[in-house]
Amino acid sequence: MSTPDETPQPQQPGSQPPQPGNVPPAGHQPPQGYQPPQGYQPPSQPGQYPQPGQGQPGPGQSGFHFEMPTDGPRSFNDVMPQGGFSGMFKTQGLPTELKVSYFIWVISGLLGLLFGLIAFFAVIAAFAFAPGFAAIALILLLLTLAVAAAQVILAMKMKEGKEWARLALTILAGVSLLLAIFGAASGGGSGMGLGGNWFGFLVSAVAVVLMWLPNAQLWFKTVKGHA
Numbered sequence: 001m002s003t004p005d006e007t008p009q010p011q012q013p014g015s016q017p018p019q020p021g022n023v024p025p026a027g028h029q030p031p032q033g034y035q036p037p038q039g040y041q042p043p044s045q046p047g048q049y050p051q052p053g054q055g056q057p058g059p060g061q062s063g064f065h066f067e068m069p070t071d072g073p074r075s076f077n078d079v080m081p082q083g084g085f086s087g088m089f090k091t092q093g094l095p096t097e098l099k100v101s102y103f104i105w106v107i108s109g110l111l112g113l114l115f116g117l118i119a120f121f122a123v124i125a126a127f128a129f130a131p132g133f134a135a136i137a138l139i140l141l142l143l144t145l146a147v148a149a150a151q152v153i154l155a156m157k158m159k160e161g162k163e164w165a166r167l168a169l170t171i172l173a174g175v176s177l178l179l180a181i182f183g184a185a186s187g188g189g190s191g192m193g194l195g196g197n198w199f200g201f202l203v204s205a206v207a208v209v210l211m212w213l214p215n216a217q218l219w220f221k222t223v224k225g226h227a
Helices: 096-126 131-159 163-185 198-211 214-226
Strands: none
Touching (some): 096 198, 131 163, 163 198, 163 214
């Protein structure tokens, strides 16, 4: 025979909620006056409770998340295109955005090299009557040639799915902007180089935008997942 002290008492309004692990059945209604813990969200459907790690995105999270590339080159051979330059104009498997961006980089780079070499002879001839101006123009022209050659090589590595090459091309577009500014300030001494004028920068900017579109980013993630 139980004593009055052992008789279970009915739960009163405002009492403590069930302990963790005791999941109430579907359709259960909490007692009148019960206040849920701060931050508690009821399940969207009866019987469904959030699992650890699930829920709303944390602060600062969004659909676009930039991460530094982890596939950087470890040697000079990693920088050079696989198979050499024989496959320069092959773009099988690339999405349309990256195809357009790739050809912009390659064609503008080749034109930059061509016009840069032509301008080189003009700058050499300028040393005879304006050595100071010719020296500045020669430095800018050499930088323009280096940028043009680099963007061709980086574009071919970008075509291989290398995220570090995409980031390097983005930085290269900023270098093109600096060359455009200094080229204009020096009187356009390297204006024939595509990377050293405003048109070259605008072309580079278009190519950069195409590389970071959602479809292009998805392709990079897919290639990285199969590497």
